[in-house]
Amino acid sequence: MSRIGNKSILVPSGVTVTISDANIVTVKGPKGTLEQQFNEVLDIKLEDNQIVVKRPDNEIFTRKIHGTTRALLQNMITGVTEGFKKQLEIRGVGYRAQLQGKKLVLQLGFSHNVEVEIPANINVEVPKNTDIIISGIDKAAVGQFAAEIRAFKKPEPYKGKGIRYVDEFVFRKAGKTAK
Known part of the structure; x- marks a missing residue:
């Protein structure tokens, strides 16, 4: 069970997040734009100004990248707002x-x-x-x-x-x- 991976990420006002089918996430904010591709195994969704990262199974690999992906997304949002x-x-x-x-x-x-x-x-x-x-x-x-x-x-x-x-x-x- 990933404690970090299960937390949702709040998207602040002034920040736009776009998620493509290939899990390419683009974050635009007041300080600039960041783009990163994440593993396609994970399901990244934007729901009600919150980003939710879910994993489809409990395989070892998906458990490893679940929390890491969520932390990288949080760092992208923090970077374009605060730096x-x-x-x-x-x-x-x-x-x-x-x-x-x-x-x-x-x-x-x-x-x-x-x-x-x-x-x-x-x-x-x-x-x-x-x-x-x-x-x-x-x-x-x-x-x-x-x-x-x-x-x-x-x-x-x-x-x-x-x-x-x-x-x-x-x-x-x-x-x-x-x-």
């Missing part, structure tokens, strides 16, 4: 970030600057040279881009230098002790 945001912070002497057009330039202690091309559906802000705010309507794209930026210099446990999420806790280790 998603990830905040990164850079720690380290001389480490900084800046925007140059559609590129994010990072100085992370390497002999060269790291230049990252910003995807079309993502907005990046650099309010301070040590803070990066990534926002967009697609939750997966925002999270993936934030993870790619973080992967350039992950926070290390001894001095805590690197790129980390704002709410991330980095476990600090003690260094070597002198005799």
Whole structure:
């Protein structure tokens, strides 16, 4: 029994949802449009401003994708109404970030600057040279881009230098002790 999959999704006013026969769902809202194709095994219906996801049987595969499909639909609706945001912070002497057009330039202690091309559906802000705010309507794209930026210099446990999420806790280790 899927607790998440059985919940209906309320469609807010100002959002239009169209569902085709091949389970291609298009969600249009004030922030933009998202489209995704879901598995045809599931039955996705729009009834009285609510999206209901039902599964035809209790096969293992359909049970697996039932809750996932419902969560993805909820994320699409949240994305076109509110959007998603990830905040990164850079720690380290001389480490900084800046925007140059559609590129994010990072100085992370390497002999060269790291230049990252910003995807079309993502907005990046650099309010301070040590803070990066990534926002967009697609939750997966925002999270993936934030993870790619973080992967350039992950926070290390001894001095805590690197790129980390704002709410991330980095476990600090003690260094070597002198005799």
